[in-house]
Amino acid sequence: MMFNWLSLVTGLFYIVLGIVVIIYKFFFTILDPGVAYALGALLILYGIFRIYRAILRLKNSGNEK
Template identity: 70%
Template structure:
């Protein structure tokens, strides 16, 4: 269950990163450079979580 929740959280972080880059807002108005940097960090973390969740799902299927 945790693996699938991690996959959903990764998708959420990617969407959050895109929203921060487009609207340049995260609890306050951001400068464009900071908005792109923060959005990029969110998106990269989302990709990392998805990669880790997929690798754990594949690993658990191989053990069965």
């Protein structure tokens, strides 16, 4: 149960990190704009995936009880 909530928070973290990479074009080093947009979009998509998977697991754990 705790893993599902942690996964939800991690998904939010990835989304915020993706937005920060797009805005500041920085991820451990200065990035070209194209690379920053691609990496930011990838991080945001992964964050959405993590949140979606966490929500599905939370719904399934509620059905089992």
